[in-house]
Amino acid sequence: MVLITWRLFLLWPVLTLFGFFSLLQLISLGLYIKNAFLHGDLHEKVYMDQPPGYVVPGQEHLVCRLRKALYGLKQSPRAWFDRFSAVVLAYGFHRSTFDHSVFVRHSSTGSIVLIVYVDDIIISGSDSNGIAALKQYLGQQFHTKDFGHLRYFLGIEVARSSQGLFLSQRKYVLDLLTETGLLGTRPSDTPMDSSVKLAGDTGDFFSDIGRYRRLVGKLIYLTVTRPDITYAVGVVSQFMHAPRQPHFVAVCRILQYLKRAPGRGLFYRPSSSLSVAGFNDADWAGNTTDRRSTSGYCTFVGGNLVTWHSKKQTVVARSSAEAEYRAMAHTASEMLWVQSLLQDFGFSVSTPMRMFCDNQAAIFIANNPVFHERTKHIEVDCHFIRDLLLRKQLVTPYVRSEDQLGDILTKPLARPSFLRLSAMLDMFDLYAPA
Incomplete structure (x- = not known):
């Protein structure tokens, strides 16, 4: 999977809305x-042929040295x-x-x-x-x-x-549906069927590889404001080298979901608090092809969603606790980045930051000062998390699995759970009829 966070744009609500400026x-x-x-000024020596139509007669063998940058x-x-x-x-x-x-x-x-x-x-x-x-x-x-x-x-x-800022890509979605001919398609409730497991060797090869790659690329850009499709887009992007028919069906399912609410986006409310919180989860051995786990996290500042991430882990985890702990390490790193960014601007951030996890074993490992055979293969992550706990920069409260927001970034969910977690992320459709 790929990183689905466009930090550049999502930093803007973070730095402007959270209690430091009045919305008015x-x-x-x-x-x-x-x-x-x-x-741009060039500091390296770059030469180019004389452009057509501007060749100096008798000096055709000479080249031009660029002082300024050119496109390309x-x-x-x-x-x-x-x-x-x-x-x-x-x-x-x-x-x-x-x-x-x-x-x-x-x-x-x-x-x-x-x-x-x-x-x-x-x-x-x-x-x-x-x-x-x-x-x-x-x-x-x-x-x-x-x-x-x-x-x-x-x-x-x-x-x-006066209540806040709303970000969406409604026109982008409608243009994409029009381009693919799915503007009149029957909408879907979820971006991915929770009962389907995509594999790289099942089904016939899709005939138009270029079309598949273009669609997935456009969907990746759409996840800038749509964390609800992050996991599904991450899954279909794994098969861009050799897409098969079931993979294209999954892409169409995402487009059908977008048809239901093309104007859905993120809402940012003003807040006087700069508390940083994160939710992390891992789908242990969820990939049926190589049995790697999927990590997912989302971070909040002042109760507003600012970053999220969904990615298949690089190694196979031997237990659910190991998979969860690796996700915790990635979440802690992201939360430190958010905290450091705010402090870099002179804003005081309340500590400790809260990192919610629904795996009791991973929480116990984080708070247990004794290392043993079960943790030596993730020892670096253990030291990293434990150091943050000892310095009271971080706490790891337990959250029930049904309230774990990271679930929406690690696995396909059934309709009731998906809609509930999407609402908890402060996602809604501004253009929906009242």
């Missing part, structure tokens, strides 16, 4: 840099980001050491957060005069296009009210 004062703008890669060069993305970073840092911003695409500036008049994705920029904060001055400054340095208040960003729709 919050300003969020979209900005676009035209011909961004052409602004491998160095162009890095050169552009180095130039952009230098411009923003010179204006008084500082770059996060935990996510280099995020810049922040605090002043007596307010705070400004800037997030960049290649040539698309989000500017958000409570300092309206500072944001206006920043836009003017960037316009002097680059050729920019101002999209105004943020409503649409790279296929993600933003709806704002």
Whole structure:
């Protein structure tokens, strides 16, 4: 499976809504840099042939040395980001050491957060005069296009009210259904049949491999705001090298599920608390082909979902406790990243962080100072988790299996459990009829 977290965009609600700015004062703008890669300065020696139509007569054997980046060069993305970073840092911003695409500036008049994705920029904060001055400054340095208040960003729709922010990809879903001819299909209640186990050697080969890969690729991008399809998309993405007919049927099942609620997305509420919590789970030996387990976790800040992850483990776990403990280690690492990011911006994070687990054996191993034969193969993870417990950065409370939010990221669920956990993730359809 693949990592289904687009941290860049989901950082924006985290850094703007959680109690530091009033929603009535919050300003969020979209900005676009035209011909961004052409602004990059090359520090390596790169040569190119003289372009057609501009060959100097008598000097056809000469080549041109590039001083600026061009589209198509491998160095162009890095050169552009180095130039952009230098411009923003010179204006008084500082770059996060935990996510280099995020810049922040605090002043007596307010705070400004800037997030960049290649040539698309989000500017958000409570300092309206500072944001206006920043836009003017960037316009002097680059050729920019101002999209105004943020409503649409790279296929993600933003709806704002006094209660919070809602992110969805409704238009993206409808376009995908139209492209595949499934706009009028019968909707499904869940993205994956809980009674079906996909294997790599069952069924006839799917004739159009390119179509399968394109569909799965578009579904992967859709998981930016749809954690409810994360597991199903992760499963079908495992067969992109040689898809078979049952795999394509599973992809169509995901599209049928999207048809039921194309406008479903994530809702972020303001909160005065920066408490970090995580839920982790593992489906022990769930893969029938190689018997590897699937890890899944989701993390919350102030009660709002910010990151999630679903991935097949790299080794075979010999017990459910081992599989769960490996998932705990990944969850703890993600929670530390979220905590460090918030602290990097000067926000105090309440500790200890809570990491909920539904496996009593894994919790006991985490709190047991004695190592023995049953834990030596995961000893590094044991030391990592136990060190966090001793420093009181982390606690591992028990949660009932029916309330374990990580279940939705590790296995296909029946309709009642799936709908209940989706609601607990604060997912709903803003466009559903009242």
